Amino acid sequence: MTREAKIAWIEKVCLQYTKLNEAWEPIVQAFKNHDFPVFEETWRMFDLLIDTVEAMIDDEFSSLTWFIYENKCGEKGLEVSVGDKLPRACRTPSDLIDFIEYCTANP
Known part of the structure; x- marks a missing residue:
């Protein structure tokens, strides 16, 4: 799968997360x-989608x-780091893919 396709899937899941929260909030x-x-x-079904x-x-x-x-799909801007690399904010699906690709390449 291309990087762009991975980012698109993350964006779709984040959109569904937002929609679910909005739908359930009044209830x-x-x-x-x-x-x-x-x-x-x-x-539980949403967790299966994430998996x-x-x-x-x-x-x-x-x-x-x-x-x-x-x-919160990057809204909090929490930091990620691997090994001795300096922590950096993970705000976008692209940031997340960078992190995943780094972790996969450097087990």
Whole structure:
């Protein structure tokens, strides 16, 4: 898969993450929690999508999971580093692919 195709897949998953959050927010606010089966199953299916895309983009380290959930699809600009390399912000799908490619090339 080309670099551009990998970036496009990450962008699609991030868009779906945003849409799911927007769709569920009013429901979660109304019930003041998200402890019900439909919510859990929706996110379980989304996690399967993430797992599938991670396999497609050769992400052996679940970096996409981190990028989406912890880094909020890059909005937080959290830093990544490998080995003795200086940490750098991971704000875009391109940044994430750089990180994944570096990790794959330097196990």
